[in-house]
Amino acid sequence: MSRSTARAVLIPLASVAIVFLVWALIIRLFDVQPFVAPSPLEALEAVRADWSILGPLALKTLAETVYGFVAGAVLGFVLAVLMSQSRTVRDLVYPVLVGSQAVPIIAIAAPLVILLGFGILPKIVIVAWIVFFPVAVSVLDGLARVDGDLLALARALGGSRWRVFRVIRLPATVGPLFSGLKIGATYAVTGAVIGELVASTGGSLAGYQRQANSSLDTAAVWGSTLLMTAIGIGWFLLVIGLERLATPWRTRSTRRRLGFGAPRRTTTPPGDAP
Numbered sequence: 001m002s003r004s005t006a007r008a009v010l011i012p013l014a015s016v017a018i019v020f021l022v023w024a025l026i027i028r029l030f031d032v033q034p035f036v037a038p039s040p041l042e043a044l045e046a047v048r049a050d051w052s053i054l055g056p057l058a059l060k061t062l063a064e065t066v067y068g069f070v071a072g073a074v075l076g077f078v079l080a081v082l083m084s085q086s087r088t089v090r091d092l093v094y095p096v097l098v099g100s101q102a103v104p105i106i107a108i109a110a111p112l113v114i115l116l117g118f119g120i121l122p123k124i125v126i127v128a129w130i131v132f133f134p135v136a137v138s139v140l141d142g143l144a145r146v147d148g149d150l151l152a153l154a155r156a157l158g159g160s161r162w163r164v165f166r167v168i169r170l171p172a173t174v175g176p177l178f179s180g181l182k183i184g185a186t187y188a189v190t191g192a193v194i195g196e197l198v199a200s201t202g203g204s205l206a207g208y209q210r211q212a213n214s215s216l217d218t219a220a221v222w223g224s225t226l227l228m229t230a231i232g233i234g235w236f237l238l239v240i241g242l243e244r245l246a247t248p249w250r251t252r253s254t255r256r257r258l259g260f261g262a263p264r265r266t267t268t269p270p271g272d273a274p
Helices: 003-029 040-049 051-085 087-102 105-116 121-144 148-156 161-172 174-199 205-214 218-246
Strands: none
Touching: 003 040, 040 051, 040 218, 051 087, 051 121, 051 174, 051 205, 051 218, 087 121, 105 121, 105 174, 121 161, 121 174, 148 161, 161 174, 174 205, 174 218, 205 218
């Protein structure tokens, strides 16, 4: 394992360990009773004890998160491209985008249940509703920041509108796209859980937590919260991994990128040659 890889793995693990340590110290120092808040070990033990139930529920929540995330990312990207190509489209669509985010997610969940039923579809729509806005805004901003002189030069050289978009504009969206995806990834699980609270008739991770809360099983409540958090963090890390694969030039060291690591060449004067 390289030093940079070890650093990228060990530092996040250390931060998680610090959070659990502070949690355990607060429980011990302030003598917090188990019915108020459990210790980290008690919460993790609750997850382990009920894993036969929590495992399938977690996979269900993960599926809702993934499907909604992909749908929202595609929708946001397409809207950003359309708005960048037409000022009229941008003036028509952008206010609707902003207005859609002004509506509380919990407020649109109930109407979606009436329209789409109690299956997985309303949960996917809620997640997509959360994800598409940061993706659309980030990609639109990236497209707007493309060098105008470079675009003018490409057109002067006879580049068609599609070729200019494919060669110049599209690559410029990679960085902003992943910025929007990372923001959406942190909120995607929240959308899935909200959808489960409103639009689930069968078993769900949010329903499990609500039932544990009603029975005052605080260890199960905190344990399910940890599981939801793990899904969100895992999805965020996956997006970061995809970003590194798609943008390998960002992970190169400054020394290598500037050429400082290249071997120094020495030239022997012609008169000194043997």
